[in-house]
Amino acid sequence: MTGDRFVVGRSRTALDVYRSCSRAEKRELLEFFWRDRGPASPRVEVAARQYGPYAVAALVAVALEVIVLCAVVFPHSTTAGALLAGGAAATVASLVRAVSRWRELARRPRQ
Numbered sequence: 355m356t357g358d359r360f361v362v363g364r365s366r367t368a369l370d371v372y373r374s375c376s377r378a379e380k381r382e383l384l385e386f387f388w389r390d391r392g393p394a395s396p397r398v399e400v401a402a403r404q405y406g407p408y409a410v411a412a413l414v415a416v417a418l419e420v421i422v423l424c425a426v427v428f429p430h431s432t433t434a435g436a437l438l439a440g441g442a443a444a445t446v447a448s449l450v451r452a453v454s455r456w457r458e459l460a461r462r463p464r465q
Contacts, residue, residue: 369408372401387455399459406456413449420445 375383379398386394387402387409394402420442428435 369404371397372404375401387459388451390455399462400464403456403459406452406459409452410449410456413445413452417442417445417449 372380372383375397379401382394383398383401383405385391386398387405420438424435424438424442427438
């Protein structure tokens with residue numbers, strides 16, 4: 355991570371619009387990114403495009419962590435391992451949703 359830029363694949367993603375959003379705009383952005391509730395302002399849509407790679411990267415890290423924990427705990431406690439497996443499944447489902455939403459936003463024509 356270098357300043358305001360994070361390298362994702364071959365492209366660089368700046369967070370300038372996302373960081374300049376107010377608290378209300380960030381709330382609207384999260385609603386727009388995760389739930390797709392209606393049209394958003396052009397500013398919120400740009401910020402959502404910037405937010406996408408970071409959401410995916412964070413969920414990848416969490417998913418890997420939960421999967422490793424599941425592998426370590428399962429041999430010692432089946433109940434705890436099963437709970438962690440459920441958490442891992444929920445995390446992977448969120449990751450799939452984030453990746454699909456990010457791709458959908460990337461395909462939209464820019465305003």
